[in-house]
Each structure stands twice: as structure tokens, then as C-alpha cells.
Amino acid sequence: RAVGAEGASGVATFTSSATGIVPRDLVLGRADTVVTTPSGPQAPEDSGLVDIVLRGAGGVRGTVQTVDGRPLANAIVGLSATGLAMRTDSAGRFLLAATPTGTWTLAVQALGYAPRQQPVDLVPGDTVAQVVALVRVQAMDTMRVRANAMARTVPGRNLADFDERRKMGFGRFLTQDDFAKAEGGNILNFLTSRIPGMRIADIGRRTLVSSRGPTSVSQRECPIRVIFDGSLDAAPLNLDSIEPSTIAAAEFYTLATLPFQFAFGGSPCGTLLLWSRW
Template identity: 30%
Template sequence: MSQQECRTSPVDSTGYLFGTFRRADGDRRPTTGTVRVEWLELLVSAGSVTRQVVAHEGQAAADGTYVICGVPALATTRVQAWSGRDSTGAFDIEFPTSGIVNFDLTVGRTRYVREQFDSTVSSSDTMASVWLRRGSGRAVGVLRDPIGQPLPNATVTVAGTGQSARTNDAGRFELVELPSGTQLFEARALGFEFLRTPVNISDADTTTLSYALSRRVLLDTVKVRAIRAAAMGRDMAEFESRRRMGIGKFFGPDELSSIDPIRLSDLLFRVPGVRVVPAMGGDRILMRGFGMGAYCSPDLWLDGMRIAYVGSMDSFIPPQWLRAVEVYPRAAMVP
């Protein structure tokens, strides 16, 4: 589909993603493949609001060009592409008011490594391991603060690889065994905004990266006084009632504001018995099951409805949408 056909397409959303699909090897030749774009939408029907993941796919032409139509303006989308057995990583693209984004993709060699993360469980138990994306790519770089000074002791990683490093006193880092192609690079440091940005990892050469992290803006404390039950509403009043029972782990508005999690996994990482492990589609959330020796994927309920999700919770629920979170380690503990 061409850009002109996107403009005349009768779909509700009028934005589109377009670019060129290339190999990540030395000549960066155009190639064919599939590009997938997905985002979260709210559906209002029969007096209820539900959330669903909407996905559009498109094929790159023989010259490597691709167009994905029907993407809403101002949406945060998850993008991934593949060609044969090779693929990019999964990464986010935010669409502007115009709804139009030009983004070139590179796809390269990827191998998959199964990594055991808990020695108390049999190596044949699939719940005790994750698949990670690896390759022969290498990235070196430097992180700086807003005035250009080196940023030491920051953590950097490429999502879905399980490979991470810390910057030295000069702000420099090195990551190895990376899958080539477009991948999601992440960097975090105490007191600075979390950086997540797509990068192109080469098969042929070392990739050089350089970023400046923005300082987090801390506002003065704002105190609000109100009658608690009336201010919270029924749902929050019931939340506080369950919290007083002392069963489970609870994060209310005050805790969420204090922690200010960037991803849901940042919040659940603080819960005893919860494991956050890197996986291909994003960090995977696992909880210790019965017998205290095995881990399993937890059930997820949102506003009283059970949510079916695949892979990472991080791609499904932005923490900024949450007012409160309850975590119960056993089904019998759920009120």
C-alpha cells in the first residue's frame, strides 16, 4: 500500500508509518519482510470500557519500502519487523499530532538462547527459563548529563537480550553479543529521566552510541485536604479496607507517586516472590507458585476484568494509568 492509498483509506485512523526495510550487514541492501505495529485502544460499549491491543501488519516491497496505514495520531505504538528467521527487536514509536512517521528499519542475524533463571526448578520446566535474543553485534558508547559531563554508574541494556552493563567513571560502556538490526536501547541513572530509544546494531562494525540524559524535574510538595472516604470514592475505599487486612502487597496513590515507576515491572520488582526476567518481548513477570519451587505467570485483573496478555505486562499497561495495585501471592488470598 502506498502513502497516497493510506490518505484515502476508509479506516478510522488516518496516520501511517513508512520507511525502508534494509539488512543490517555491510552493504545495508533493501530487503523484503513484514512490519507489525500495535497499540492500545479503549473501547466503549454497553456502558463499559475495555482495553484491547490493535495490530496492523504490512509487507515491504522488493525495493524495501513499506507503509503501515491506520495508526492513530498521538499513539504510542510497539513496532517489530522480521524477514525469514531474522527480526528486529520490539521497540516503541510515539506518533505526533500529524500521525505520520518516517522510520527506516534494519533486520539482521539473531540467535535465540534459552537461559535458566532458577536452579530449584528442573531444567525441563519451561516456566523456569526464558528465551533471549543474541547475536554477534557490539555496541560501545558514552552517557553524559545535560551539561555534557560523563555520567558514571548508569545502567544500559538492549531489551530482550539479557545483556547489560554499567558506565565507568568516564561514562563509557560496552555491550556484546547483541542481535543486529533495529533494537531497543535503554539507559537509566538515579536522578535522571529513563531513556528508551531504537538503535541500529550492525553486523559488520561496532556500533557507537552517545546520549545525554535529562535530569528529572522534582516539584514542591502539594498538600490537599479532603474528607478521605468522599475523596477516594468507593473503589479506593474498598482498596484501603483490603489493605488493612494485611494480606498481599498494596501500592496506593501515595506509593505510586513516590516510586513513580516507568514500567509496571519496576513496581512489581519490589514484591517478595516476584521475579522480573528479561525476555524477547520485554521483561517477563513471574511469581512463585505452589510448592515454593516453581514460577508461573500471574493472572492480571484490571478494573474487575481479567486481562489476557502475551509476554510482557510492560507493553500493555502504562503505570501512569494506575491509581492502585494489589498483588496476592496465592489465589486463596484474593478477597
């Protein structure tokens, strides 16, 4: 993934040859976050679920086919980490419109075929054409799959997404085990002791500011933005009122490393995401 002043790319996976280095440019782009309510029947515990989809001025169309050129109908085509996906029609065709721009990963899968991922460069105002060929695989024996019901609840889904971002390693991350050690203590003191570059300031109330913010910004006037359970409240969050043991995870990003879905009104001094246990 590439991040710069002009935007960012998505996460793209590349495979080089066994005998050399393959150069690959990454295109920077932009994405807008759209929050929607899932359609279809939902279990009672899922009533608070929302879908986060990334949109933009790009687009990708094309065909999914076999290695000998036969079209594959009903294949699933999506852009990884955007929430955008669809199935191919009877001629193997697909169209993903209003996608983010920049370099992203086009992921394709179909029953009986090996899944494939390939990078695609999406540019504003254009629909990029792609042809994806899938290789047939030998059928496997029947396997039993157990689903994790917690992943469909709001906290479970938040933590599943947290784990995915932690694997990417772009921010600073604290887990439930970390917060359990601070039980009964002050969350501000705990966070400043575990995340470099944070300090406490009194701006009407005690809050977090960055000790490494831009030199053009007064540190007293540039608090770290705090997002609690994915929502940015209009009123500043009173961190002193939060018991550390109620927090399941935390992640901190600079403005340059902040994921797209949390980039609404980013602070130059950084963004702290807090996820509750319940």
C-alpha cells in the first residue's frame, strides 16, 4: 500500500517471478466512505450492523473466463477491502462502477476454480477493462466449516476488522490483554505510556494531544481525534470517564497512515480508534 500527500492506494498483492525482480508502480487515488444498512433478514443481535463501502470516481469492467477462453457465469468479482463485489452474468461479464481510484486488488473466485487476485489501476473518470482467467482445480473431499457467530455481532465484527488492520501494521495497536492490565487505572495515563508521541493536555478538559504534530500547529490547539466504536461524536469524548477494562482494542494512526474508512476530517496530530468490549 502506498500513502502520500495526494492520496493513497488500496492494499495490493504482487507476485514476482522466481528468477528476478518485477517492478510495479502504485497509483495514488481517493475514496469516499459510504455507510449502509445490510439488506435482507437479520438476526435480532445483528440489528446494529452496518456495511462500510468505499466509493469514488473509478470503475472496472471485464470478463471472467477459463484458461481456454470459455466465459464463467456466477463468478464473484470484487475489489478487496472496499465492500464492492458482484457476480458475473451468463457471458462472464462484470462491471463495478463508482469505485475508489488508485491501485487496488481485483479478487475473483468461482466454484471449482482456483481464486485469483490481480492488481488493477483505477483512474478518475474511466472504466478500466480487465480479463481474468481462472484455472480449474480438482474437487476436494467434503469439509465441515464452523462459522464464528461473534463475527456477526457489532463488537465481533469490529474486532475482526481490527485484526485485519493490525496484520497490515500501519498503526500502533493495543489489545484487550493490554487494557486488562490497566483495570482500575486512568485510560489517559495508560495510553500515553503505551503509544509514543502522545501526551495529556487540559483544553477545557483533559485530552490527548500529539507531541510530534506539525510545527505549524500549536500543540495545545491540536488534540488527537478520537473515534469510539467507529463513530465520531459532535461533542468531544470525555476520556477520563472510560474504564480501561471496558475497551477491547485501540489503534492509533498518523494522518498519512489513516485507513480510508476513518479519513473523514482527519486531524494532523493523529487519530485514535477505541473499540468497546460490548
